[in-house]
Amino acid sequence: MSTETTKASVSTISSSGFDVERIRRDFPILDLRIGDHPLVYLDNAATTQKPKVLIDSLSKFYSEQNANIHRGVYFLSEKATDAYEKSRARIANFINASDAREIIFLRGTTEAINLVAQSFGRRFFQKDDEVIISILEHHANIVPWQIICELTGSKLKVIPMDDRGELDLDAYEKMLNDRTRMVAITHISNAIGTVNPVKVMIEKAHQWDVPVLVDGAQSVPHFPIDVSTLDCDFFVFSGHKVFGPTGVGVLYGKEKWLREMPPYQGGGEMIRTVTMGKSTFKDIPDKFEAGTPDISGVIGLSVAIDYFESLDIEAIQAHESDLLKYGTEALEQVSGLKIMGNAPDKSNVLSFVLTDVHPHDIGTFLDSEGIAVRAGHHCAQPLMKRLGVSATARASLCFYNTREEIDKLTTNLLKIQKFFNG
Amino acid sequence: MNELTELYQEIILDHNKRPRNYRAIDDATHSADGHNPLCGDELSVSLRLNGDQIEDISFQGEGCAISKASASLMTTLIKGKSLQAAKEESTVIKQMLTSSDESDVSMEELGDIIALSGVRRFPARIKCATLAWHTFEAALNGDEDTTTE
Numbered sequence: 001m002s003t004e005t006t007k008a009s010v011s012t013i014s015s016s017g018f019d020v021e022r023i024r025r026d027f028p029i030l031d032l033r034i035g036d037h038p039l040v041y042l043d044n045a046a047t048t049q050k051p052k053v054l055i056d057s058l059s060k061f062y063s064e065q066n067a068n069i070h071r072g073v074y075f076l077s078e079k080a081t082d083a084y085e086k087s088r089a090r091i092a093n094f095i096n097a098s099d100a101r102e103i104i105f106l107r108g109t110t111e112a113i114n115l116v117a118q119s120f121g122r123r124f125f126q127k128d129d130e131v132i133i134s135i136l137e138h139h140a141n142i143v144p145w146q147i148i149c150e151l152t153g154s155k156l157k158v159i160p161m162d163d164r165g166e167l168d169l170d171a172y173e174k175m176l177n178d179r180t181r182m183v184a185i186t187h188i189s190n191a192i193g194t195v196n197p198v199k200v201m202i203e204k205a206h207q208w209d210v211p212v213l214v215d216g217a218q219s220v221p222h223f224p225i226d227v228s229t230l231d232c233d234f235f236v237f238s239g240h241k242v243f244g245p246t247g248v249g250v251l252y253g254k255e256k257w258l259r260e261m262p263p264y265q266g267g268g269e270m271i272r273t274v275t276m277g278k279s280t281f282k283d284i285p286d287k288f289e290a291g292t293p294d295i296s297g298v299i300g301l302s303v304a305i306d307y308f309e310s311l312d313i314e315a316i317q318a319h320e321s322d323l324l325k326y327g328t329e330a331l332e333q334v335s336g337l338k339i340m341g342n343a344p345d346k347s348n349v350l351s352f353v354l355t356d357v358h359p360h361d362i363g364t365f366l367d368s369e370g371i372a373v374r375a376g377h378h379c380a381q382p383l384m385k386r387l388g389v390s391a392t393a394r395a396s397l398c399f400y401n402t403r404e405e406i407d408k409l410t411t412n413l414l415k416i417q418k419f420f421n422g
Numbered sequence: 423m424n425e426l427t428e429l430y431q432e433i434i435l436d437h438n439k440r441p442r443n444y445r446a447i448d449d450a451t452h453s454a455d456g457h458n459p460l461c462g463d464e465l466s467v468s469l470r471l472n473g474d475q476i477e478d479i480s481f482q483g484e485g486c487a488i489s490k491a492s493a494s495l496m497t498t499l500i501k502g503k504s505l506q507a508a509k510e511e512s513t514v515i516k517q518m519l520t521s522s523d524e525s526d527v528s529m530e531e532l533g534d535i536i537a538l539s540g541v542r543r544f545p546a547r548i549k550c551a552t553l554a555w556h557t558f559e560a561a562l563n564g565d566e567d568t569t570t571e
Contacts (some may be wrong), residue, residue: 357487358487362429365426391461
């Protein structure tokens with residue numbers, strides 16, 4: 001073992017006793033070098049890296065199990081169908097849904113929100129009805145609602161926030177009325193890390209019998225999710241942000257809604273009978289899964305969830321809050337740096353701007369040192385406008401990150417300032 | 423740091439810090455807004471055409487060092503040129519910025535703007551450099567909006 005490695009492993013055991021070095025060994029890509037530098041991956045809000053168990057499972061599926069599901073009467077197809085449906089039950093268990101039929105597999109968060117907007121909206125929205133979202137939303141939780149509102153003549157209402165990035169709950173309460181048909185709200189802001197009090201917001205909406213969709217893309221990798229306790233009507237997330245493969249995502253919906261909602265897409269797998277005159281549809285969840293799904297992705301997702309749940313979630317959370325606190329304090333020492341978003345309840349995201357240095361230049365410079373951050377509007381242009389910037393640089397954290405990696409970020413931000421501002 | 427210093431040459435850093443012709447033109451005859459949907463950057467270019475001559479050209483907006491320097495260098499290069507010469511210049515520069523083959527373009531004739539050529543090694547940043555030129559062409563063509571898509 002080299003001196004450098006020894007030093008790293010000693011110093012990366014956090015105060016909670018969480019052994020980061022051991023966890024890092026589960027993720028092959030973290031050994032990668034970018035040019036002369038070890039990869040420092042700080043773009044976890046965009047996608048998380050993959051544990052070896054998942055990578056192996058994808059290879060195993062295609063080497064030993066591949067077949068299309070649901071219609072084959074042969075051995076492999078039955079095996080694949082069984083694994084696919086077991087995965088549905090696994091995901092239901094992961095987020096504590098009461099019934100596996102409430103789990104729909106889709107491409108990701110974006111497709112899940114589009115499904116709800118189109119299907120629920122066509123069934124329930126009418127002219128002058130209202131949909132409530134917030135200023136913190138990702139474009140994926142804005143645009144689908146704009147499209148269905150345009151189609152049905154409904155109106156979009158936007159919950160404002162204060163300068164710290166906290167939503168104005170009084171304004172939210174005043175927005176709810178008997179024309180409100182849906183509240184769609186992010187659990188955690190992907191751009192500035194605000195954690196929204198979704199449980200309280202759901203209770204308020206339910207007082208008006210308004211269903212609530214929670215965009216859990218950013219919360220699932222960091223908090224245990226319990227949709228039954230939250231009592232949300234819909235919960236959506238992407239597999240690839242929770243250590244799973246890209247191309248698979250989850251829609252949880254309460255059975256009572258899913259049954260009333262019309263199909264989103266038509267095709268194979270979702271029909272009971274088809275004649276040229278009319279088709280009838282299967283029950284949930286099949287009704288919403290037209291065509292061959294991402295079979296290996298769905299099975300892979302359950303492998304990723306098994307891995308994630310095998311970790312000590314309390315230790316992970318302690319480590320992640322340590323990183324956020326450490327990172328916040330470190331970045332605040334950089335003169336001319338402003339952290340965007342400092343809500344009291346905040347998670348895993350350090351979004352910032354540097355005086356006279358554009359986020360894209362920060363991104364390119366950091367890349368030359370092996371540090372991967374995101375620079376831009378983070379698919380949240382209305383939020384950027386509210387913050388008074390066109391873009392930010394964003395370091396987003398995961399449990400496999402270390403204090404040393406944050407030190408590298410800080411050191412290079414100081415270099416960047418010198419480089420651009422002399 | 424080599425590729426990086428090639429991208430961010432002194433001329434680029436200077437034009438980023440002290441952009442030339444960064445202002446409005448009150449009696450502009452042509453103008454357009456350019457958007458880079460990738461990053462949300464916005465740039466506006468205005469110019470005053472007198473007969474066949476571009477008497478004045480300016481830009482405003484938000485952008486990274488590359489897009490700002492490119493716009494600033496563009497205005498210094500285009501100002502005073504004939505319409506025909508400016509259009510030809512724009513074609514050559516865009517070719518220089520997007521061509522993977524360095525021999526495609528005669529470098530000596532281009533002057534300071536050659537400093538932008540380092541962007542070719544950063545595929546993700548090429549659109550930052552071409553935004554100003556697309557916007558300039560949109561202004562000449564009478565398009566109010568353009569993007570780098």
